Amino acid sequence: MLRRSARNRGWLTYGLRLVVLAAALGLWQGLSAAGVIRADEFPSMSQTVTALWDLVTQSALWSAVGQTLEGWALGLLIGAAAALLVGTLIGMNGFAYRSVIGVIEFFKAIPVIAILPIGLVLWGATLTMKFALVAFAVFWPLVIQVCYGVRSLDPVVRDTTTVLQVRGPRKFLMVIMPSAAPFIATGLRVAVAVALIVDIIAELIGGGSGIGERILLAENAGPSDYPQMYAYVVVAGILGVLLAGAFAVAERYALHWHESQRSANEQEQGYPERRGLTLAASLSQRPSPGRPGGDPGLAVRRPVPHLVVLVGGLQVAVLPAAVVDPEGAVDPVGDRAGSRRAEHVA
Amino acid sequence: MTGPARAELSTSLEHLVVGYVIAGVVGIGLGALLWSWRYLRDATSPYVYFLYVLPAPVLVPAAMTLFGIGFTMKVVLIAFAALWPTLLNTLDGMRGVDQVKLDTSRVLGVSPLGSVFRVVLPAAAPQIVAGLRNSLQVAIILMVVSEWEASSDGIGYYIVNAQQSFDYVGMWSGIIVLAIIGIVANLLFVAAENRALHWHYGARAVEGTR
Amino acid sequence: MNVQGHETTPAPEPAADTAGTPVVSLRNVRKVYPGPVRSGGHGGPKVALQDITFDVARGEFACVVGPSGAGKTTLLRTLAGLAQPTSGAALFEGAPLRSVPPGIGVVFQDYGRSLYPWLTVARNVELPLRVRGVPRAERTERVAEVLGSVGLADAGRGYPWQLSGGMQQRVAIARSLAYRPDLLLMDEPFASVDAQTRFELEDLILRVRQEFGVTVVFVTHDIDEAVYLADRVIAISKSPGVVTEIVRITLPRPRDQITTKADPAFARYREHLLGLVMHR
Numbered sequence: 001m002l003r004r005s006a007r008n009r010g011w012l013t014y015g016l017r018l019v020v021l022a023a024a025l026g027l028w029q030g031l032s033a034a035g036v037i038r039a040d041e042f043p044s045m046s047q048t049v050t051a052l053w054d055l056v057t058q059s060a061l062w063s064a065v066g067q068t069l070e071g072w073a074l075g076l077l078i079g080a081a082a083a084l085l086v087g088t089l090i091g092m093n094g095f096a097y098r099s100v101i102g103v104i105e106f107f108k109a110i111p112v113i114a115i116l117p118i119g120l121v122l123w124g125a126t127l128t129m130k131f132a133l134v135a136f137a138v139f140w141p142l143v144i145q146v147c148y149g150v151r152s153l154d155p156v157v158r159d160t161t162t163v164l165q166v167r168g169p170r171k172f173l174m175v176i177m178p179s180a181a182p183f184i185a186t187g188l189r190v191a192v193a194v195a196l197i198v199d200i201i202a203e204l205i206g207g208g209s210g211i212g213e214r215i216l217l218a219e220n221a222g223p224s225d226y227p228q229m230y231a232y233v234v235v236a237g238i239l240g241v242l243l244a245g246a247f248a249v250a251e252r253y254a255l256h257w258h259e260s261q262r263s264a265n266e267q268e269q270g271y272p273e274r275r276g277l278t279l280a281a282s283l284s285q286r287p288s289p290g291r292p293g294g295d296p297g298l299a300v301r302r303p304v305p306h307l308v309v310l311v312g313g314l315q316v317a318v319l320p321a322a323v324v325d326p327e328g329a330v331d332p333v334g335d336r337a338g339s340r341r342a343e344h345v346a
Numbered sequence: 347m348t349g350p351a352r353a354e355l356s357t358s359l360e361h362l363v364v365g366y367v368i369a370g371v372v373g374i375g376l377g378a379l380l381w382s383w384r385y386l387r388d389a390t391s392p393y394v395y396f397l398y399v400l401p402a403p404v405l406v407p408a409a410m411t412l413f414g415i416g417f418t419m420k421v422v423l424i425a426f427a428a429l430w431p432t433l434l435n436t437l438d439g440m441r442g443v444d445q446v447k448l449d450t451s452r453v454l455g456v457s458p459l460g461s462v463f464r465v466v467l468p469a470a471a472p473q474i475v476a477g478l479r480n481s482l483q484v485a486i487i488l489m490v491v492s493e494w495e496a497s498s499d500g501i502g503y504y505i506v507n508a509q510q511s512f513d514y515v516g517m518w519s520g521i522i523v524l525a526i527i528g529i530v531a532n533l534l535f536v537a538a539e540n541r542a543l544h545w546h547y548g549a550r551a552v553e554g555t556r
Numbered sequence: 557m558n559v560q561g562h563e564t565t566p567a568p569e570p571a572a573d574t575a576g577t578p579v580v581s582l583r584n585v586r587k588v589y590p591g592p593v594r595s596g597g598h599g600g601p602k603v604a605l606q607d608i609t610f611d612v613a614r615g616e617f618a619c620v621v622g623p624s625g626a627g628k629t630t631l632l633r634t635l636a637g638l639a640q641p642t643s644g645a646a647l648f649e650g651a652p653l654r655s656v657p658p659g660i661g662v663v664f665q666d667y668g669r670s671l672y673p674w675l676t677v678a679r680n681v682e683l684p685l686r687v688r689g690v691p692r693a694e695r696t697e698r699v700a701e702v703l704g705s706v707g708l709a710d711a712g713r714g715y716p717w718q719l720s721g722g723m724q725q726r727v728a729i730a731r732s733l734a735y736r737p738d739l740l741l742m743d744e745p746f747a748s749v750d751a752q753t754r755f756e757l758e759d760l761i762l763r764v765r766q767e768f769g770v771t772v773v774f775v776t777h778d779i780d781e782a783v784y785l786a787d788r789v790i791a792i793s794k795s796p797g798v799v800t801e802i803v804r805i806t807l808p809r810p811r812d813q814i815t816t817k818a819d820p821a822f823a824r825y826r827e828h829l830l831g832l833v834m835h836r
Contacts, residue, residue: 016389024393041411109532111483113490113502114524117509117517197401201487204403205494212404219407226411233404240399241392446669449638452655453662454684454731464683468674549673549717 043227051227052234060214064232065239068199068210071127072243075134076195080188083139087146092176097147108140112198116206125207130199133206137198142187149183150176185251192247196240211236355523358489358500361417365424366485370478373429377436377474378462387437398434402427402484403491410495420492420500428485435477439470472546475539482535486528501527577650578611579739579771580635585609585644587630604630606796608644612773614738617765619782620775622792623833628775631792632743635773636662649738658688661732661770665744667724671716677727678703678712684735702730705764722753726760733768740770744777755813758785762811779833783825784811791832800832 025045031037032044043051055061090096115136123129153176161175203212211232218229380387380394405423413419443466451461467474493502501524508516540547587605604627612618622628633639634646637653637660646653648660664670671680678699685695703709706726716724725745732740742761746754758781765772776782782789783805791800805825807816816822 013388016385017392020389020393037412042408105532106529109529110525111486111490111528113487114505114521114528117505117521120509121514121517193399196399197403200401201403201491204406205491212401215404215407229407233400233408236404237396237400240401241396244395244399444669446664446666447672449633449636450662450664450670450672452638453636453660455656455658455687455735456683457687460687465672468672471674545674545715545717548715552717 040223041226043230047227048230048234052231055228055231055235061232061235064209064211064214065235067127067208068196068203068212068236068239071130071134071199071202071208071210072195074127075131075199076138076191078131079135079138079195080142080191082135083142083146083187083191084184087143088150090143091147091150091180097151101144101147104140104144108144112137113201116202119202120206125209127208129206130202130208130210133202134195134198138191138195141194142191145183145187145190146180149180149187152183153179181255185255189244189247189251192243193240196243200236211239354499354501354504355527358493358502359527361420361424361492361500362485362489365421365489366428366482368421368425369428369481369485370432372425373432373477373481374436374474376429377433378440378467380433380437381440381466382462394430394433398430402488406491406495409492415497420489420497423492424485424488427488428481431480431484432474432477435480436470436474439473439477440466442473443469472543475543479532479535479539482531483528486531490524576614578647579614579616579649580612580773581645581647581650582608582610582635583645583647585631585634585641585646587627587634587639588642589630603795604797605634605641607798608792610790610799610802612739612771614771615769617762617772617774617785617787619786619789620773620792621777621779621782621789621829621833623794624777626792626794627797628777628792629743632662632741632773632775635739636660636741658735659738661735661737661740663725663728663732663740663742663745665747667721667728667745667748668717670728671724671731673715673717675715676712677708677714677716677719680716680727681712681731681734684731688735698734702734703727705733705767706730706760720753721749722757725749725757729761729764733764733770736768737770740765740772742772742774744775746781747777754781759811759813761785779826779829780817783807783822783829784813784816789825789829791829793832803829 028037029045032042037044090100112133115133119129119133123132157175157179161171166175199208199210200212202208203210204216205212207213207216215229215232215236218225218232380390402423405426409419409423409426413422447465447469448461451465456464489500490502490505493500494506497503501520505517505520505524508514508520585605585608586603589602589604608631610618620628620631630639634641634653635648637646637648637656640646640653648657651657672683675683681699681703682695685698690698699712700709703712706729708723708726708730711719711723711727716727719727725748728745745761746757749757761772761774762785764770774782774785786805789803789805791803792798793800803825807819807821807825
């Protein structure tokens with residue numbers, strides 16, 4: 001009964017979205033046609049769409065996308081790997097954490113844009129400059145998140161682990177990592193977006209090859225190339241959405257067991273029941289707060305959600321903060337570090 | 347050494363402050379609006395997300411063609427780029443408010459509109475503030491980027507000018523000033539946040555001990 | 557009927573007014589929840605309440621007991637007007653419940669989620685009065701009075717999360733009594749506190765019930781608590797969600813944790829109700 005109306009609502013939603021898109025594009029075209037937007041300053045919608053369509057068939061677009069992705073992937077990989085390693089080491093040692101956290105927060109607060117000129121001086125407008133910048137930008141917020149995740153082990157879980165005689169590498173892999181996983185996932189989600197933005201900044205302003213560079217070239221070539229310039233802008237946005245959406249899907253699978261993957265909006269469901277925990281030893285009975293993001297420790301087994309079509313994946317990706325994030329950061333650039341409460345976060 | 351760099355600072359900071367404030371107000375307002383109207387939210391969510399993920403610096407050329415190269419362009423650009431993190435965090439924070447709190451407010455006789463201001467926004471405040479903090483970082487970046495290309499003053503202009511004229515001392519001083527801005531802004535924000543959200547941190551601190 | 561000040565001598569319990577309009581009246585109430593939209597296997601609508609019929613008279617203390625999953629919370633939300641029955645009638649003071657009427661107070665089980673952490677204790681308690689336009693001087697007075705009644709006269713300036721669980725629940729009780737509701741609904745309010753505190757709170761609620769003259773509907777899974785507190789116990793079953801039996805408790809008032817529970821009649825009520833609840 002409800003399923004039918006839910007399906008109807010699904011169609012209605014898609015319909016509304018198309019309407020909104022059509023209205024926005026129509027408005028754009030209308031403004032251009034009416035001369036409100038001057039033709040020599042800003043291309044019309046039809047021109048831009050045509051340019052976009054043309055580009056899709058040319059290799060220039062795809063090579064630019066490839067170049068952007070190169071910088072993005074390399075920088076993300078290096079930055080994330082370093083952050084995971086360093087973050088884990090620091091997080092597991094209380095003394096190290098307390099000594100170093102100030103320095104990390106300090107560097108995190110430096111706007112990445114300030115580092116760009118340094119990168120240019122060191123490496124010029126090259127791929128190295130791009131991924132170095134991306135790695136730098138990704139590292140600081142992510143290392144904090146990793147520390148935070150590693151340190152957020154529920155004291156009850158920790159004690160149970162000790163009592164069960166689980167130690168060393170097994171403890172690390174089976175208890176600490178899963179416990180930290182949601183925090184790390186949030187950090188990575190933000191990192192994925194940050195990496196793209198910094199990468200494109202490096203191209204646009206630093207001159208590295210890729211989408212940003214194309215935008216710059218088209219701009220410098222004059223009004224006749226403006227349609228192409230905006231076509232590339234659209235491409236940049238779409239790329240961002242695709243990358244973030246792909247990550248959201250991957251995250252859903254990796255963290256399917258975590259209670260944060262339930263529906264984001266509980267305001268229609270009434271009160272969630274208290275969550276018991278299905279581990280050998282019964283662990284914390286603390287009820288999870290209404291907001292997703294309850295006990296990040298070992299939690300309820302949930303059924304694997306249906307495969308999310310990427311278009312539907314936008315639904316998930318729209319509210320990226322639905323995944324657990326104790327301090328609630330949702331953003332491409334930097335993130336909110338829980339600097340105070342390194343212990344368990346309820 | 348940092349003298350000339352600092353002189354350019356006040357112009358940039360002016361843009362930053364105005365743009366950021368607009369971004370905050372509009373971001374929270376739109377976030378609350380989208381929270382209230384489900385159909386609006388569903389219909390626009392992919393586009394909101396698209397704009398959120400779009401690297402804002404690519405819009406510099408567009409902003410320049412539409413608004414010239416003066417105050418308006420920079421403020422509009424900063425505001426536009428910085429509003430998305432706040433918007434999405436506001437929306438998500440409001441959606442995440444505990445149903446028990448909402449039921450309580452109904453029982454206590456708080457009107458629906460009153461609930462938004464008395465219950466939903468305060469409850470969502472920690473996440474809204476997180477969004478505002480991210481918005482600040484975005485705003486700083488756009489502050490610089492908006493001056494990079496065609497500008498005649500501001501710290502971004504100063505840095506790019508110095509770099510292109512191989513004035514490395516000048517460039518470094520500009521970078522240092524910029525780094526300091528970022529750090530100071532962050533500290534100010536955290537201080538303000540600790541005051542405004544003291545109840546949140548107090549409650550959190552206690553939770554861990556129960 | 558408000559008794560001024562704190563009681564020092566036991567006053568006679570107000571007799572339940574069985575002659576007038578019942579405060580609460582449920583007739584064949586049925587509540588069905590649609591199934592979850594995306595599910596890993598438990599689709600389909602869920603019948604929380606099948607057929608619930610009972611009345612609660614003015615001044616009465618009614619307890620609702622039943623096994624877990626029997627829809628007790630759903631029932632309470634329906635009584636409060638927070639949820640509408642799928643079919644059947646739910647009346648408050650003779651009128652159908654469309655939304656939450658002003659004369660109802662609710663104390664939720666999870667005080668941590670119900671009290672507003674950004675407000676001090678006094679401001680939490682004061683909130684319903686502000687909303688009703690009570691002038692400031694009177695608000696302060698009433699807040700002080702009701703906080704005094706629950707034994708928290710000095711706690712006004714602190715924050716709820718600075719208090720222990722039992723004290724927080726007292727704040728919640730105070731907040732719901734501040735505006736003198738006719739009906740007080742309580743959803744397993746003492747389930748989240750330790751046993752010792754629970755006894756104190758049980759006696760507290762009996763005291764304030766008398767002091768403020770409210771009708772109380774108290775949902776609990778604890779049979780002992782139900783028998784101790786109630787004038788009548790309404791036993792609900794699980795599937796289907798119907799009223800199994802309504803037991804009138806004639807234990808003498810005022811009740812006492814030691815003597816009342818030593819009464820052989822207490823044990824008989826307890827045995828009877830446990831049998832009802834555990835066999836469904």
